[in-house]
Amino acid sequence: MAKKLLIGFIAVIVSLWFLTPVVLIVFASLTPSSDFYDPHKLFPTKLTLDHLYKLFVVLDGWRATLNSLQVAGLSIGLSFLVGLPAGFALTRYVFPGKNAFRLSILLTRSFPMMIIAVPLVVLYLKIGISDTLTGVALAHTSMILPFVVLITSSILSGISVEYEEAGMIFGLSRFGAFLKITLPLALPGLAASAIFAFIMSWNEVFIASVLTLINRTLPAHILNTAMTSPDYFKFAAGTVMALPAMVFIFFTRKYLMSMWGISLK
Amino acid sequence: MAQVILENVKKYFGQVKALDGIDLIVKDQKFVVLLGPSGCGKTTLLRCVSGLEKVTSGRIYFDGQDVTDLPPRSRNVSMVFQSYAVWPHMRVYENIAYPMKIKKYDREEIENKVEWAAKLLNIHELLDRYPAQLSGGQRQRVAVARAIVLEPAVLLMDEPLSNLDALLRVMMRSELKKLQERLGTTTIYVTHDQVEAMTMGDMIAVMSAGKIQQYGTPEEIYHKPANLFVAGFIGSPRMNFLEVEIQRGKGEVFFISESVKITCPLKLSDKLRDFPQKRVTLGMRPEHIHLSRVESGYPLRGEVYFSERLGADTIVHFKVDEEKIVAKIPGDVILEEGGSVEFFLDLSKIHVFDPKTGRSLV
Numbered sequence: 258m259a260k261k262l263l264i265g266f267i268a269v270i271v272s273l274w275f276l277t278p279v280v281l282i283v284f285a286s287l288t289p290s291s292d293f294y295d296p297h298k299l300f301p302t303k304l305t306l307d308h309l310y311k312l313f314v315v316l317d318g319w320r321a322t323l324n325s326l327q328v329a330g331l332s333i334g335l336s337f338l339v340g341l342p343a344g345f346a347l348t349r350y351v352f353p354g355k356n357a358f359r360l361s362i363l364l365t366r367s368f369p370m371m372i373i374a375v376p377l378v379v380l381y382l383k384i385g386i387s388d389t390l391t392g393v394a395l396a397h398t399s400m401i402l403p404f405v406v407l408i409t410s411s412i413l414s415g416i417s418v419e420y421e422e423a424g425m426i427f428g429l430s431r432f433g434a435f436l437k438i439t440l441p442l443a444l445p446g447l448a449a450s451a452i453f454a455f456i457m458s459w460n461e462v463f464i465a466s467v468l469t470l471i472n473r474t475l476p477a478h479i480l481n482t483a484m485t486s487p488d489y490f491k492f493a494a495g496t497v498m499a500l501p502a503m504v505f506i507f508f509t510r511k512y513l514m515s516m517w518g519i520s521l522k
Numbered sequence: 523m524a525q526v527i528l529e530n531v532k533k534y535f536g537q538v539k540a541l542d543g544i545d546l547i548v549k550d551q552k553f554v555v556l557l558g559p560s561g562c563g564k565t566t567l568l569r570c571v572s573g574l575e576k577v578t579s580g581r582i583y584f585d586g587q588d589v590t591d592l593p594p595r596s597r598n599v600s601m602v603f604q605s606y607a608v609w610p611h612m613r614v615y616e617n618i619a620y621p622m623k624i625k626k627y628d629r630e631e632i633e634n635k636v637e638w639a640a641k642l643l644n645i646h647e648l649l650d651r652y653p654a655q656l657s658g659g660q661r662q663r664v665a666v667a668r669a670i671v672l673e674p675a676v677l678l679m680d681e682p683l684s685n686l687d688a689l690l691r692v693m694m695r696s697e698l699k700k701l702q703e704r705l706g707t708t709t710i711y712v713t714h715d716q717v718e719a720m721t722m723g724d725m726i727a728v729m730s731a732g733k734i735q736q737y738g739t740p741e742e743i744y745h746k747p748a749n750l751f752v753a754g755f756i757g758s759p760r761m762n763f764l765e766v767e768i769q770r771g772k773g774e775v776f777f778i779s780e781s782v783k784i785t786c787p788l789k790l791s792d793k794l795r796d797f798p799q800k801r802v803t804l805g806m807r808p809e810h811i812h813l814s815r816v817e818s819g820y821p822l823r824g825e826v827y828f829s830e831r832l833g834a835d836t837i838v839h840f841k842v843d844e845e846k847i848v849a850k851i852p853g854d855v856i857l858e859e860g861g862s863v864e865f866f867l868d869l870s871k872i873h874v875f876d877p878k879t880g881r882s883l884v
């Protein structure tokens with residue numbers, strides 16, 4: 258009993274530690290500017306959606322949000338199109354250089370984006386896709402793809418080959434067996450990793466800022482506009498950035514845990 | 523229902539010769555068991571027949587049709603996997619129905635056949651469950667039901683009973699065998715359990731190191747092992763082997779070692795007359811060494827050094843001079859360790875092998 262209390266106590270402390278800033282940010286974003294700058298008020302006396310409205314409508318935040326969604330969607334689509342077959346090959350087949358391949362996938366993550374960004378701008382200018390969403394999506398794909406390859410390979414390796422082989426014995430082609438047997442079994446995990454990929458793209462700010470001027474994604478847009486605005490705007494921007502990710506993670510936490518091999522029990 | 527013929531089938535994984543020239547004829551409606559130690563290539567052979575594995579060379583025929591290059595789905599084979607591979611995202615009903623659904627049977631026919639298979643395997647009340655809600659034995663039944671629902675030409679089973687407890691295994695053994703006889707499906711069954719092989723198989727192919735060592739009925743395999751490997755692999759406890767020299771007297775042949783001098787039975791001596799080498803290996807099964815005097819029994823006097831009482835039988839390890847011999851005698855017999863005993867070896871049941879090639883000489 259005492260042990261349970263202690264664990265509960267620690268859990269509360271940890272939760273407070275992580276949640277307090279988030280709650281403060283959300284509150285700040287809803288605080289009217291008069292209250293915000295009043296040093297005698299720790300908590301606002303009334304709440305307003307004014308800042309969020311301004312951020313979205315006046316400062317063109319809605320367009321940036323749409324851009325972000327497009328970029329995320331496109332990069333998820335691209336990285337699964339390439340990454341899923343690659344992950345499948347990594348788990349199901351033996352081929353020369355397999356380990357080197359796996360390692361090189363990891364290595365691509367060791368290049369800081371800043372180093373790649375500038376040559377990328379030059380390249381994009383040459384081939385005419387600078388300041389386009391496609392360009393940003395391609396860059397995000399390069400960031401997400403290694404993750405997708407490794408994660409899908411680990412998800413697929415958790416699904417016995419024999420399910421697939423049984424499918425082939427009972428009348429499916431190899432591809433059919435993958436589609437009808439393996440994919441449904443992998444779907445929860447794949448969905449979780451897609452959402453994780455979404456968050457990676459949604460939160461990415463550096464490449465998006467460097468590669469675009471007008472067609473900015475939400476974080477790049479915020480960096481450009483809100484950060485030169487009053488503080489409550491910054492908090493409003495923070496809320497807008499953080500909430501979707503948190504909601505997604507909350508609803509998929511079970512799959513995310515299993516994806517990373519963490520067991521809740 | 524089909525006759526299966528394998529012609530010099532080889533399968534190499536890089537340097538590993540998993541199958542090294544397999545010739546095998548499985549007659550229509552027969553139950554053939556592939557038996558052998560771990561890693562001898564049983565699963566690989568089964569997978570080659572199913573089409574899941576491509577052969578390196580050789581040909582496979584079903585009823586005269588060359589299926590070597592056909593994918594599994596075009597071969598009309600079914601398989602029961604060792605892990606059962608019952609699809610976890612489908613209910614039992616859907617699992618059994620799925621092979622028919624893929625082949626686009628109409629709904630009524632599917633329902634009838636699933637009903638039929640479920641009845642046959644006694645899994646009626648499980649049809650609405652998911653595999654996760656089944657026990658190992660029930661899952662195994664579902665796997666078998668799924669495998670027979672389309673009445674395949676050839677049914678393949680890879681150690682389907684190895685994950686069951688001993689009691690269930692014995693029960694399923696006879697059930698599977700009865701089912702096969704009823705359906706008359708040509709069946710290839712992999713196991714490394716010799717009791718399973720002896721009780722279920724119409725024919726047994728004993729394998730080792732990618733080769734078939736002997737192919738015959740259970741009686742042939744037990745009574746006339748073709749070589750040292752088969753002799754040693756079949757039977758429990760293992761056959762005793764004794765290195766002896768052949769000595770030819772007037773009309774008689776003797777087997778001589780430091781500890782024994784055995785007069786060779788006439789039946790054997792004819793066959794050994796022209797054998798050029800001096801040395802042979804004698805094989806004698808523990809169950810052919812008796813405690814009481816038998817006709818044509820050769821007395822083995824020695825000292826007990828260990829005995830295992832199994833209840834129904836007693837396994838006695840004893841030494842004749844330096845030669846260690848194991849006997850299996852019926853009943854619960856108490857023999858004092860270190861005490862001297864006299865056993866009688868039934869000479870009509872001994873085997874003689876060429877120690878160089880391992881081949882049986884009789």
Ligand SMILES: Nc1ncnc2c1ncn2[C@@H]1O[C@H](COP(=O)(O)OP(=O)(O)OP(=O)(O)O)[C@@H](O)[C@H]1O
Pocket residue numbers: 535538539540558559560561562563564565566567714
């Ligand atoms: N995919 C593979 N790649 C490389 N070698 C393999 C592969 N599959 C099997 N082998 C090798 O081929 C040989 C035969 O394997 P197989 O699985 O057929 O044995 P088995 O008789 O079924 O054994 P067990 O009774 O343990 O199941 C083994 O030496 C094994 O290591």
Ligand SMILES: [Mg+2]
Pocket residue numbers: 564565566
């Ligand atoms: Mg095997």
